Amino acid sequence: MDLAAQRRRVPYRQGEGERLRQDILDTAARILEESGREDALSLRGIARELGIAAPSIYLHFNDKTDLVRTVLDARYAALASTMREAGSAAAEAGADAWGVLRAIVGTYRGFAVDNPRRYRLMFSLEQQTSAEDRRATGHPLDRVLIAWTDAVDQYLAAACPEQREEADTLGVLLWTGLHGQFALWHTLPHSFVDDDTILRELEEALMRRLLPPSD
Amino acid sequence: MDLAAQRRRVPYRQGEGERLRQDILDTAARILEESGREDALSLRGIARELGIAAPSIYLHFNDKTDLVRTVLDARYAALASTMREAGSAAAEAGADAWGVLRAIVGTYRGFAVDNPRRYRLMFSLEQQTSAEDRRATGHPLDRVLIAWTDAVDQYLAAACPEQREEADTLGVLLWTGLHGQFALWHTLPHSFVDDDTILRELEEALMRRLLPPSD
DNA sequence: CTCATCGACCTAACGGCGTTAGGTTTACTA
């Protein structure tokens, strides 16, 4: 720990103040990633690590929840991107429509299983978006929602075009269904830590029941 | 507020010390019910309301998380009971198997929609049950899980006996699917506060796709 | 070259929190 080195930090030069904002964001993201608990993150702890005074964080964020929200918003966008990339990669590798959708589902499961506490944190937040904000910038989770409806729409377009109008409903059903499985994973019978077999079985069962087979 | 009256509380008499435990439990339950946030509950706040000293809570609970867990465990059991009662009531009112199941689903939705923050709190907790505890007393949510698998099993027994062996899987799929919908409710499009229409539609869509029709 | 301004921080302090250590008072028991 280079606490001594940080104790007398030299401030960023004029015009580079935004770099501290990024430092704070990075540190907060790492702590949240590791702990998966919002209350394991403290502004004073961040300040200690960075060698700054705790109130300096308020130069860049309104309060603690603003900081956490900013970190998580980036995570939502990253998750949505990862899903899209997984779909594209599977398609380029020659997978059929069902295979592409399964690749996306598997990526999402991987994200949830890889760090269950992070996943819970991301999806159990209050997220009290005001109706105003919502109409302006949309809900932070909209990117994830759209990634799902797009994924299902592409499957339907290739496999079952006549049901394509149901893409939105099916996308929501698939996403919420999978989310429920991951959220309740540890309460399901025969679920041991680091064994996601039951999740693979459930997700297969859910997909087969929800989605129409390929023509 | 009868703070003045409580300021000098007369202690429970010898042999009645457990009554304070119940007082603490009741107060904690009320605050959690109203706020839906664990960090809105403070031991010092409970103590103020009851006219006791904060450390006295430690005579009855190991720490704050122990208190919260105790409150929530009772809620899980109550939820499971309510589901069973709703099923029985529907059956006695002459509903068919599908109607009974829908009554149970509706009750569960009502519980979630009636106080979304309480619902989130109940199902987003760490619940780090040790493997040891789990084998001894079971997971606190097991009662809810069993209520679901029982409900689906009874439906299948009446409507589609040949698929009855799938009751466990279908129960889990139904529960996790519904849970995902409720957990992500506020991120879904066209979901306005106090309008659970979209939930009713989604739950109908999920049930119809998951469950086999009646013979 | 001076000097006011401004950006990038800082210290001090407030009130609140969970939790621990170590009493104190009251009732029952031997």
Place this chain on the structure above:
DNA sequence: TAGTAAACCTAACGCCGTTAGGTCGATGAG
């Protein structure tokens, strides 16, 4: 009547988020 034990208590520690009010060097204007 002495002692034990139940049902509490006070004081204190070290955290925490947040606010108020500095400090100090770079920068641009006159």
